[in-house]
Amino acid sequence: MDSVGNDEAVIATNDDASSCKRCAVAMGYWRDRYISYFVRSTDRKAPEINRGYFARCVAIKLLVDKFVEVTHGNCQIVNIGAGFDTLYWRLYDEGKNVKGFVELDFPGVTSRKCLYIQRTKPLLQAISEEDYDVKLNRNNLHAHTYKLTGVDLRNITEVEAKIKESDLDYSLPTLFLAECVLVYMNTSKSSQLLQWIAEKFKSAFFINYEMVNLGDRFGEVMVSNLRSRGCDLAGAQACQSTETQRQRFLDVGWAGADSYDMINIWARLPPEEIARVMQIELLDEQELLQQLFTHYAITTAWTDHRWSDIQL
Numbered sequence: 001m002d003s004v005g006n007d008e009a010v011i012a013t014n015d016d017a018s019s020c021k022r023c024a025v026a027m028g029y030w031r032d033r034y035i036s037y038f039v040r041s042t043d044r045k046a047p048e049i050n051r052g053y054f055a056r057c058v059a060i061k062l063l064v065d066k067f068v069e070v071t072h073g074n075c076q077i078v079n080i081g082a083g084f085d086t087l088y089w090r091l092y093d094e095g096k097n098v099k100g101f102v103e104l105d106f107p108g109v110t111s112r113k114c115l116y117i118q119r120t121k122p123l124l125q126a127i128s129e130e131d132y133d134v135k136l137n138r139n140n141l142h143a144h145t146y147k148l149t150g151v152d153l154r155n156i157t158e159v160e161a162k163i164k165e166s167d168l169d170y171s172l173p174t175l176f177l178a179e180c181v182l183v184y185m186n187t188s189k190s191s192q193l194l195q196w197i198a199e200k201f202k203s204a205f206f207i208n209y210e211m212v213n214l215g216d217r218f219g220e221v222m223v224s225n226l227r228s229r230g231c232d233l234a235g236a237q238a239c240q241s242t243e244t245q246r247q248r249f250l251d252v253g254w255a256g257a258d259s260y261d262m263i264n265i266w267a268r269l270p271p272e273e274i275a276r277v278m279q280i281e282l283l284d285e286q287e288l289l290q291q292l293f294t295h296y297a298i299t300t301a302w303t304d305h306r307w308s309d310i311q312l
């Protein structure tokens with residue numbers, strides 16, 4: 001498969017993820033009043049997919065909120081491979097202000113996101129601040145706090161230049177979020193990116209949601225399903241276990257890391273939320289959900305020991 005063809009398939013994973021989020025939101029798994037501006041309609045997904053997305057989104061929400069709370073908002077957020085994620089708008093609605101918010105993705109994704117933001121009043125209103133013009137071109141959008149930037153994350157020189165243009169302060173506590181992103185990059189490239197972050201940002205916290213146990217039978221099927229859709233998991237090597245996920249950070253200069261599979265994460269979610277979502281729809285395929293949960297994990301890593309306590 002040529003690399004351009006593979007990049008197109010990787011870009012298409014954003015449409016999948018956004019459509020699954022849209023479906024789960026429409027069914028009442030969690031609230032997101034912005035996702036429907038990016039995804040107009042969606043077909044109904046299987047209950048185990050909805051529940052999987054619920055676990056992922058709620059766990060990430062809780063971790064992000066903890067970081068914003070402990071830093072009293074005196075922090076920045078960089079969403080790597082952000083796709084059509086709506087985190088900026090949720091934080092805005094909840095009055096959780098941060099000093100800078102940067103989203104990075106392929107230009108093929110950011111150009112579409114720019115367009116949606118430009119033509120949707122509630123999206124545009126939330127990024128507009130007094131006395132500051134929103135600067136917009138085809139792939140990039142620069143507001144005062146919010147920046148959306150088209151970049152190939154495998155090109156570290158380009159990433160560095162784009163981060164510089166985004167006016168981030170390297171000395172501020174900074175949360176990096178990557179939801180199913182690094183796995184699409186060769187591990188030498190993702191290591192380079194993680195190392196660069198660790199060297200530049202002295203007070204960084206990373207939340208990485210992605211696959212684990214890709215070497216077992218179920219994992220192999222996941223890999224071959226994606227391959228049959230033209231999408232190669234170039235970074236599968238780092239997704240062999242929670243230990244390889246943890247180690248990938250420690251190997252490139254992060255001070256500490258933890259990694260838990262989604263079975264473990266599910267057990268830590270608020271019981272009242274679990275009870276609520278269990279009522280939404282019947283789940284026949286318990287075993288399939290368990291399999292999915294053992295094949296995804298949340299890894300957190302920090303360059304600053306103050307953030308080692310941020311856990312579920």
Ligand SMILES: C[S@@+](CC[C@H](N)C(=O)[O-])C[C@H]1O[C@@H](n2cnc3c(N)ncnc32)[C@H](O)[C@@H]1O
Binds near residue numbers: 013018081151184185
């Ligand atoms: C599975 S989607 C997830 C999107 C979003 N994080 C979410 O959870 O809704 C993966 C995203 O990573 C982006 N991505 C993967 N490799 C990338 C690269 N080398 N440069 C820029 N973006 C990349 C894709 O374009 C896509 O938007």
